[in-house]
Amino acid sequence: MLSIVVLISGGGSNLRALLEAASDAEFPARVVAVGADREADGLDHAEEFGVPSFTVPFTSYDSREEWGDALLEQILLWEPDLVILSGFMRLVPPRVVEALSPHLINTHPAYLPEFPGAHGVRDALAAGATQTGASLIVVDNGVDAGPVISQERVPIEPGDTEASLHERIKPVERRLLIDAVLDIANGHIDLKELSRV
Template identity: 55%
Template sequence: MLRLVVLVSGSGTNFADLLQRTKAGRVPAEIIAVGADRACGGIETAAAAGIPTFVEPFSAPREAWSRRVADRVAAFEPDLVVLSGFMRLLSPEAVARFEPALLNTHPAFLPEFPGAHGVRDALAAGVTETGASVIIVDSGVDTGPILAQQRVPIEPDDSPDALHDRIKLVERELLASVITDIADGTIDLADHGLEHRLDRPDTPRTAQ
């Protein structure tokens, strides 16, 4: 069973869905900690479920803040780190400590509409469909290897919130499927050309 640390920034609805799936045995993983860059609903949900939490408020420089976040994550010795609505970019050094066992969901069919405003940008572009993606995080902005994605149609009267709500439903299914596939070996993260060794508190950090 995979040990997961989840990072959130907001209400944590996708995290809450993943938590329910793991508790019900539908995803072979255990969420062992939840971290955030601010006090938020996701932290409250985790605390109510008895899951250890931490908050590392953002402060410049980003590299030092990212190192603190990575240290706190690594202390839990996870098998996989999941960014679930985590709205801060980690430094390349921090990413390298966990890559490729560092996943992110994105509300667009990458490489279309990367960045923090993927839903809004899709609507502004006037396209008829967008999507959801699960990727391995790299040092770019939504540029990592794509593990799963699915199209989501855009309705003529869609608002950003309505579209995002439908995308979230797809994101949740994709994330659950990807984690399950990693757990059972269907997805081998090493196949993506990255040496995987999670940084442990008692082992020297290695550049990747």
């Protein structure tokens, strides 16, 4: 059984989809804890599903490195096989990446390497792109620059706003994430091998 810690900053829609999938006894993974860098609405999903949660507020530390060390300490308490950054809006410091790599993955609302960074949906619209997508990657020390696990295109429709486009990307992100967790748990995706490519 694959044990997972999920880190969020907001509403946690991907987290909820994963918790729902994992509530099936046949699903080969379990979310053992949910963490956040602030008070986040998505922590309510953890409470609803009886999953422990923790918060490591970024603003409580003098530096990103100190915050990262505290975050890593909380993560490691749960001895996860996999850590998922899902709508987690902070870059984790290199020490955290090195400690967890390659078992640290991230969802991103664009077809990487197109439109990396915190505003992938907005940037795609601003660029006048006709399509964008969703990606799932192994986290490295770049900004959304790690090896791609899976990705899928999403068309941009006339009149799309940032909100409407993001709403169409989210279900694709959720499906990519759940499929990848299944494949990692079943040994069909080897994150170590993927990271060597």
